[in-house]
Amino acid sequence: MGNWNTFTKKGIVALLAAFLLVSLQGPLPSYAAEVNAEVPKVIEKTSPSVVAIIGKPSSDSDRTLDKNRFNLAHGTGVIVESNGVIVTNAHVVKDMKNIVVVTSNGTTYNGHATNIDEESDLALVKIDATGLSPAKFASSSDIKVGETVAAIGTPISFALRNSVTVGIVSGLDRSVNSQYQLIQTDAAINPGNSGGALINMNGEVIGINTMKYADFGVENLGFAIPVDTVKYVLKHFQLYGKVKRPYLGLELEESWEAVVGLPSSTGLRVAYVDPVSPAAGAGIQQDDLFVSIGTSKVKTLVDYNEAIKKYLPGETIEITIQSGNATKSKSVTLGEAQQQETKHTQDAEGSYLDADRGKTKIGDSHYGWSMKYPAGLVKGHQSDDGDSVSFVDAKGDFSLTIKVESNQSDELSPSALLNRLVSDDEDDYSGAASTILERQYVKREGNPYAKIVGRSGDDGYIQTRGYLHQGSLYTVQLFVSKEHYNNNFKQNSYNDLLDSFKLSFNDKDESLKDISVYSGGNTTYTNEYGLSFDLPSNWQQGGYTGGSSFFNDDYSQMLQVGVTSASSGDTLGAWVDRQRKQFEDSYAPKYRSMEEPEELTLAGVPALKLTYASTLGNKWSAGYSLFFIKDKYKYVVDVSYPQEEEGATLEDLLKTLTATIKVDKDSMDQELGFIQDLDELMDPNRTVTYKNEKFKYTLQIPEIWTISNSYDSKDQVNKTFLFTGGYLSVGAETKTTYEEMVKEEDAAQKKSQDNDNDYTFTDAEISLFGDLKAKKYEISYASAKIPYKETIYIFNQNNISYTATLRIDDAVRTETNQARLNKAFESFKFLDGVKK
Structure with missing residues (x-):
């Protein structure tokens, strides 16, 4: 979606060898301005097959991000069928809603993603059209290092759609931040080019542009998905509706040479084997080394992925491994890798690209305020509960902040309210006025308010209005730059916007956009291991434990999170049995109780809930632990509390946790490695x-x-x-x-x-x-x-x-x-x- 893709440290190191090869294999890109006269003809022939894609980004990571009409994302696509089938990058459309496709001649179509495969970073978009010009794909054997290529796409801005850059193929079979091999090119690829075509001088597509390496001092380093991988994915989409990938059930680790980009003399080490998997059934064990899959040698993870993609689930293959000093051949019947299906949804506002079409007012239903909604007003930061929200003008003319402070007295006199606004400004230095130009109490029917206008240094002017209403203080603050403040026409429009502020919200008014994010007081927490969950807003994070502990407001209830790696052969049941025995060994029967493990589902995988209580002889402490294993990590969430507090509040807490616990592999720290579970190593009798x-x-x-x-x-x-x-x-x-x-x-x-x-x-x-x-x-x-x-x-x-x-x-x-x-x-x- 126009994101500027960068690499992990592993990818950066792997590029060292790539730089050396580029300097040896191809001329410097300075020749680009002198490319032959055939390029315009090739572009004219190929451009009708390239489209621009724009839509609304969708993310649940931050509820306070506004889905306003200017919050858009874009990319590029390539027509593969004349009836409106378009291939693009998965990262372009994965989180994109209300997709609009624009062809090279300017025709606009509504579209939707029909197939998404994140592993290859490829997806299909369908539009209702006929008679389009599908692209012609090259043969991979015809792609040569040093040949002239052109990238067609939509860089930086949607207004620049179908832009062309020219360069050469800088390298082939690159293993950079991808499951599969990539083509390296020095043709400029910028944000928005993703999903576009990389073409040769025959007008054939040799790859789908996917990423650019961006860093200070680094230029002309882009990558594309080779045509072979594109054809492989498209064929699976056509036959199965998804990419059917084989599953062995193991975690592989590259050698040091492979990580830094040197030729590796050893195979891939087996770091983990799922105990219920084809690999385990074939006798493959931890620390075995992969030598080959069929006739394909495998020394890197990309080698492995390229080799395994030749097969389908259910097929039996020969895998050669080195176990100790012995080389063995294993016959393995492949399983099928499970992947999450992506479902297309439209926004609640409808299918329009403009999220706020028909909305002329904006407000918050929870805090009960509303005002006019000019087309250029863009919501910026909003607090978790929505009691503070900022707006900016799309052209940068002004900014506006609205704050709501509860538990205030309605009995403040006008003078006290004016003093309160001044003191609040001084406390918040960023919004303080250095010189007061106007101060008055405005007796407006229904909405009286205190008003202060001041000069903010040499930058501009601030107008602050304060309203008391039903025990809350509503503060509306407008900042205007000096040049715009002195424009009478604009000043009138600013005052009109402020005058439209009302202490009411009409939920039956369809022209009123509700920006309330209040969710009953819950706050979402996310850690480095991809785990996220909601807790009541009155809970706080325990910083002294590295963020793994949380407490309610009186510290009587506590939640702790533990994350460790799943050792080869370990299972959820065996893990929970160890924890049960440890608890039973710790407390005498009279002083403990424990229920049988309860099966449930967390983060989309099987989980077990263990409920227990214990006492030293006076008060009982109770709690429960939620155990699950996902993406080779073991997660446990422990909740403890005094037994006498059991009731509706704790039941609601459990419901919140079980409903909101998620694991997002993409949000994990990319440097995470194996985290040993110390309980597995600990000998209590040592x-x-x-x-x-x-x-x-x-x-x-x-x-x-x-x-x-x-x-x-x-x-x-x-x-x-x-x-x-x-x-x-x-x-x-x-x-x-x-x-x-x-x-x-x-x-x-x-x-x-x-x-x-x-x-x-x-x-x-x-x-x-x-x-x-x-x-x-x-x-x-x-x-x-x-x-x-x-x-x-x-x-x-x-x-x-x-x-x-x-x-x-x-x-x-x-x-x-x-x-x-x-x-x-x-x-x-x-x-x-x-x-x-």
């Missing part, structure tokens, strides 16, 4: 060594209890190792004897028991670590808040008295947690060699 040189002991501590680098703290008198709901603590004394420590602990335990009937303990003299004398205390505290059990050991070795405390809340006293705590204490060793 231990690290803590050594205290000064007090001569070591412990083997579970790695999951604390961050491993915390064990670098040396020779602490007291060391505590925490886990959820408990801890192991070791203290050491050199100045207090064993007997003194036992005496002090006896007194402390008896005092606690005397003061609280819920606190009980037993004590006994035991032997530890063989025949070491020790005192053991077992405490049980049945508190109404958080009941727990505690075991204290006091012992002495080498004139050092030790106190070890093992504490665990009843809520987390599972067999797993208790065994882990006991094992950690039992790992205690003295550095002098005394065996435990």
